[in-house]
Amino acid sequence: MPGGLRQQAGRLASGRGQGRSYGGARLRPYRVNRVEIQNGDERQLVCYWFQQRGRVITNESLVTFFIFWDALTRNRTDGAQVRLTTVLRPGQDREHADGRLRDFAANLGGQLGRFVPQ
Numbered sequence: 001m002p003g004g005l006r007q008q009a010g011r012l013a014s015g016r017g018q019g020r021s022y023g024g025a026r027l028r029p030y031r032v033n034r035v036e037i038q039n040g041d042e043r044q045l046v047c048y049w050f051q052q053r054g055r056v057i058t059n060e061s062l063v064t065f066f067i068f069w070d071a072l073t074r075n076r077t078d079g080a081q082v083r084l085t086t087v088l089r090p091g092q093d094r095e096h097a098d099g100r101l102r103d104f105a106a107n108l109g110g111q112l113g114r115f116v117p118q
Contacts (some may be wrong), residue, residue: 024058030056043088045097047105051116052079078117 032047042051051056053070057063071077086100 007029024103031058033058034098036088041090044085045088045094045101046083046085048081048083049099050079051112053118080112080116082112082116 030049032049035046035048037044037046040092043110050060050063052063052066053074053076055066067077067079084101084104086097088094088097
């Protein structure tokens with residue numbers, strides 16, 4: 001995959017609620033977009049999703065729909081794309097890098113709510 005990307009959907013723990021336990025806190029797993037990017041020998045694993053007024057969305061067309069819907073019903077068009085990135089070291093498997101992203105998301109916990117429009 002020289003200079004390319006590979007995309008797949010996955011789950012990542014983030015936010016408080018039901019689901020896996022990380023660091024003593026119960027976290028609800030969110031569905032995320034997961035992309036592996038590469039430039040030369042450097043590889044990164046990227047997870048991203050969109051948050052808008054309590055919604056966690058991975059489909060970009062659905063994001064556009066909700067922006068339109070919220071403009072009509074709430075007079076608001078703001079939201080956020082959340083992106084977490086980690087380096088894939090030579091010889092390192094994706095599961096180890098994915099574990100780092102999960103741990104970071106778990107530490108992030110419910111703090112995104114302070115910055116993302118509700």
